[in-house]
Amino acid sequence: MRVLYGVSPADIPSMDTDRLRGEFLVEDLFAVGEIRFVYTHVDRMILGGAVPAGGTLSFGGGADVGTELFFTAREMGIANLGGAGTVIVDGETFAVANRDVVYVGRGTREVVFASDDAASPARFYMNSVPAGADIASRLITRAQSKPLTLGEDARSNKRTLRMYIHPEVTPSCLLLMGITDPAPNNIWNTMPPHLHERRMEAYCYFDLADEDRVVHLMGRPDSTRHLMVADGNAVLSPAWSIHMGAGTGPYAFVWGMTGENQAYTDVDPVAVKDLK
Template structure:
């Protein structure tokens, strides 16, 4: 299935109520048993998706929804496994993914098959796909291969480990960046201080939340902020003009995916917390 979101300008959010804000920027329902769900967003044409294979493998590859012969005729993708162990097969090339491993699929792939090793502990595949103009080989990036950056302070409740997976310093791509951030025990804040990156959009997939917990995700212009209440498995679309920062009511982690004009992770414009309104 492919749903479509068209995005909004910063001027639009002033008149949005909670329901409209969630409809434009929050993606839920991606992780349904034995289904593949995709959402096509016109925010830099990123596609976010989810799949939970149980009794049978799940396959995709048709380009009907993106207007090309195959899904990957002009696209690349990162697939992060947020659940039990599973397999991603790309045109017969099989990659075994443990929890927090990521598979990169380059332009030109024909068919992707997703499987769980154990239906009682299924894989939970989260996908980011963006347009690509170069042929990069498919590959597996294990958690041990990712580049870790330890950020924040325990005293400010924002200690966290950011791991770069699809990144020029680890595994190259055409335009996609992808990684996973885990918060230290007792820390609740992510992406502090908040920032903008005018040349890239970002998608956040929050996971490993208990059913009773949520993340308060802050977005909008620095002088006109809004918030979204985010549950386990929800994805927030963050346009280039929006800040992103959040705090959880309990432990959580998130996958970040970006695309845009460059892959310079430090190409950001920080915003001081005291300047938020």
């Protein structure tokens, strides 16, 4: 498990591109036949990737988080961004198709991953955060998610946001998780840019072609920076940072949040004309 310690917004002006990418961009989550985790001190979220092929992958021990079990004091959302697979949570098997999400509750002892077809493996993306309540694990299919259509074609930001782990769909302690798809021929996401001082967020961009990138904008509104993001990369967005992006081709992203509340609309918008 790699550890990222987080930085102050006052540190950003002194960062070159490599340092900025090292602190906020996770490029190596998905490796065939492995589980990889990154622990960030930004609200203690853990990002993970698992790509089972030709066998199973499993985890559950808590050595890396200082507890008996990984889930002694944590919950998790697992989104499948690849081929069909299964997630087994303490012996309960969930068949997980592309764009389905599994919620894993506090107290779980073991999670096991498998792919239905090693030639087209599942690609499991994980967000885990501290939790103070015991909530049952469950599968949320794409059909069970709650879609919201936002934006407009005229501004190139029309998109469908699907809530999966959210009080209106399935309960959790502090984790929120969903998937957003820009509409065809639309490039911008998350407009208008905004801050949510009471929550941090992580993005995982996926379904990009090899030659395409998302230009992810971050930083304080009066001192923005950018990250060039490839398929399968994840971006950490602290509470003090704006976040929005534009793609050079089709893409989608998983968003995960945690903090003081689960109020998705608890945001402070920033007018584009005020960005610098």
